[in-house]
Amino acid sequence: MDYLIISDAHGDRQILVDVVDHYRGKVKAMFYNGDSELSRSDELFNDLMPVIGNMDTDPMFPDDRDYADDNFTLYQTHGHLVHTEVSLNQLREVASAKGVDVVTSGHTHVLGAEEIDGRLFINPGSIALPKGQYAYLGGTYAILTVEPTQFIVQFYTRDMQPVDGLRFTFKR
Ligand SMILES: [Mn+2]
Numbered sequence: 001m002d003y004l005i006i007s008d009a010h011g012d013r014q015i016l017v018d019v020v021d022h023y024r025g026k027v028k029a030m031f032y033n034g035d036s037e038l039s040r041s042d043e044l045f046n047d048l049m050p051v052i053g054n055m056d057t058d059p060m061f062p063d064d065r066d067y068a069d070d071n072f073t074l075y076q077t078h079g080h081l082v083h084t085e086v087s088l089n090q091l092r093e094v095a096s097a098k099g100v101d102v103v104t105s106g107h108t109h110v111l112g113a114e115e116i117d118g119r120l121f122i123n124p125g126s127i128a129l130p131k132g133q134y135a136y137l138g139g140t141y142a143i144l145t146v147e148p149t150q151f152i153v154q155f156y157t158r159d160m161q162p163v164d165g166l167r168f169t170f171k172r
Helices: 013-023 089-098
Strands: 002-006 030-033 047-052 064-068 071-075 100-105 112-116 119-123 140-146 148-157 162-171
Touching: 002 013, 013 089, 030 064, 071 089, 089 119, 112 162, 119 148
Parallel strands: 002 030, 030 047, 071 100, 100 119
Antiparallel strands: 002 140, 064 071, 112 119, 140 148, 148 162
């Protein structure tokens, strides 16, 4: 079962339209990790499940989200409320208290997929304003594949192509 994770479009609404149109009906859920700079009532959020970012002005966005289905549990938040620009320590504490399988955030614009405290932390990077060593890709999102014995994270570029070398497997 696949899940889309995308973040930090910062007003680039069209790329979100393109990605959502591409994945609608092909993934079980779509997570949007904040800083769209759009209204909560934008029709994009009929498909994308959002949280509030530090650059979002619509107070109707939730601070965070606890997601669960038959396959796994996930905690979603932008990151500024737990200061992920400094470290993941506060987010780790929240995730540990919740006991979720997967944690996803945005905010730093730096992509990442790593196992910490026995759970998977995913930052899809920014689809519009990437930073870090993969900024040259021009923007990324992630597809999380959830299987009974493993998680697979594959990062994609704006033209919806998988990036060689940015596929990670984590045992459950
Ligand atoms: Mn941002």
